Amino acid sequence: MNVRAxxxxxxxxxxxxxxxRHLEFLTRQITARAGTQTTTVKAWRRARRRSGRRTCHQELVDRLTFExxxxxxxxxxxxxxxxxxxxxPQHCDKRPLHHPAT
Structure with missing residues (x-):
């Protein structure tokens, strides 16, 4: 292998x-934020005693990912x-170094 390459x-x-690493960090951040929001939504619903459309964790993850x-x-x-x-460079390394004489 060429040292310069x-x-x-x-x-x-x-x-x-x-x-x-940055992509994994963003994914973890989105998942954690969705988890926090899910907990907040559940607590808010319990306090208000309203029945309504339930927002699940995956929907929050999808929304935050979209944002x-x-x-x-x-x-x-x-x-x-x-x-x-x-x-x-890996494709370049697969080429033969010496061409056979014809």
Missing amino acids: SKPLAKAIVARREIQ RWVELDMIHRKLAMQESVIGE
């Missing part, structure tokens, strides 16, 4: 890990770009 590849791998779709989409695009950058 390995340095940018290492940087791309580190960048991909950071992007994945942050621009940020999530941007991170998914960055991750896809990093995957393609990391995949390019």
Whole structure:
């Protein structure tokens, strides 16, 4: 493997890990916020003694995800770009180094 090519590849791998961590952080944040809101909604309903449409946890997760779709989409695009950058040198390594004489 070319030493010069390995340095940018290492940087791309580190960048991909950071992007994945950020995406996982956002997912955890959305899930936690939905859990908090679910608890709040349940307590509010008990206090008011009203029967109404129940908002389940998954609906809140979906709503919060939709509210942050621009940020999530941007991170998914960055991750896809990093995957393609990391995949390019691997495809280059599969080419034969020496061509047989004809």
